[in-house]
Amino acid sequence: MLSRLARPCFQQASTVHKNFLSNAKNWAVRKGQSTIAAEAALKQGASIAAKEGTTATSRVVGWWMAGCAGMCVGAVVLGGVTRLTESGLSMTDWQLLGRPPPSNEEDWLVEFEKYKQSPEFKWKNFDITIEQFKFIWYMEWGHRMWGRTIGAVFFLPAGVMWAKGMFNSAMKKRVGAAGTLLLFQGLLGWYMVKSGLDHNNFLGPSDVPRVSQYRLAAHLSSAVILYSVLFWNAKSILKPALEFDPSKITPQLVKFRKWTMSCKALAFITLVSGAFVAGLDAGLVYNSFPKFADRWIPEDILDHSPVLRNITENPTTVQFNHRVLGTTTLAVLSFTAFQAQRLPLPQRMKTAALLMGCMGWMQVALGVSTLLLYVPVPVAAAHQSGALATLSLAMWLSHETQYLKMAKKLVK
Structure with a gap:
């Protein structure tokens, strides 16, 4: 079905690029510039079009990338709230595909015992109740599962659209880069959390149990770069840049x-x-x-x-x-x-x-x-x-x- 939708929805960006490049070449010649200069301008414009990857890309791809970008916004916002509520160190383990929350009180007690071994509990939250722990645990679990949901929404459609031939060569590179960033982002998140679970990082008299600010900045930066890649490409497909005379x-x-x-x-x-x-x-x-x-x-x-x-x-x-x-x-x-x-x-x-x-x-x-x-x-x-x-x-x-x-x- 996606391949059928791709044919009638081909972006008009190709026409925009061609019109602008043609106008630029004609204007350069009229102004008395050499054919070489005009051709140079033409080649640079063609390079922009190739880099944007919009010359033969379906709007279906654009909306998919826009949706993924929107989900990245949600992840950044949720991650910020998780940090502000100091919930990020409540889960002391990590599994690639995640796991459901505890289903009964016994499972919650097991999870709470894991948390009690952490530096945050030892030096900061030693008086936390089980109900308070459930709140911060659900905050961190929700953030992690939202990230995994982004992975599913990105990789599954990407595989289908790639197989259907809906990506041109430039877009394949962009999708590959975004996928790599997404995988890196997940691993970097756990690498960040680990810095707050290591007792050796909090041996000083004034050390506060928290994640490394360097790893936090790297985690946020990679999320924003991923969002930027998706945003830019979605806009290139759905709303191409304006043509100038x-x-x-x-x-x-x-x-x-x-x-x-x-x-x-x-x-x-x-x-x-x-x-x-x-x-x-x-x-x-x-x-x-x-x-x-x-x-x-x-x-x-x-x-x-x-x-x-x-x-x-x-x-x-x-x-x-x-x-x-x-x-x-x-x-x-x-x-x-x-x-x-x-x-x-x-x-x-x-x-x-x-x-x-x-x-x-x-x-x-x-x-x-x-x-x-x-x-x-x-x-x-x-x-x-x-x-x-x-x-x-x-x-x-x-x-x-x-x-x-x-x-x-x-x-x-």
Whole structure:
């Protein structure tokens, strides 16, 4: 059935690519550029089309990838709540295909006894009740099973569509990369949890049982990269980038594309910085804004030695860096959104830029609220989700400007 649906639903992106490339070549020739320059522009545009893999890809594939991307959003949100409720170390074992929850009180007691052997119980939750344990256990179990569900929704249809010939060569590479990322993500999750179950990691007098902030940041980063791959390819199929008239492309528009790329990069880096904040509970130090207590620069910002350790291991420094990154990102997002309204851009692109700028302000407001309110779970979860929403809007805007990359040669 999927193969039958593929034929009538072939993406019109192929026509969009061809029209733009033809217009670009004709414009270059009319402007007196050499045939070699025109052909160079044509080849670069063709390369974009090949990389996007949309020239012969069914919309069924696009919707499948969009669905998987949406499920990745759910996993990131659920993972954030799991971390905020300190539920991540409640399950002390890992099985590839998972297992059902305990079915009776005896099974729950067995599970509780396993947890009692963990550093978290020994040093932190020694007074937890069985009912409280059930809550955190179900949180972690739900997060893990959601991840396995994503695996099933991705790999089973991928196998069918691959066998039916619904992927072109470029899309096969993308699907293969996404599948590899998905498998890696699952293994990395357990590798992260193991860091919080090893008693040797918590021998110091002030050590707090929790997962490694490095592994937490890696786990979140890989999830976001997987989401980004799925999001970008789904959009390329379902809503291709806008076609530009080469004769109307100016150096200002080409420069605008660089700003959109900066927005995307800064949104991602700030998001990863937030993982270190979460991993070190850095949101619970200096709950004031904009100053750190009564200082602009906290006095313990370089307490650790060697100095470089402060960047990823000192909660004060981690929070300071996150504030600076957040403020910088907001400034760049706002400037880019403002520029988009001034430039002769299609309305769809102006809308994406405006939404991105508004989301940036909302995200900062959520971050400040999380800090001032001492990290309440609902507000903190909204802040973590907002980071992904901001990145998504930055990717949307960046995707819409991808043809300006080809036009750069023509402008020169």
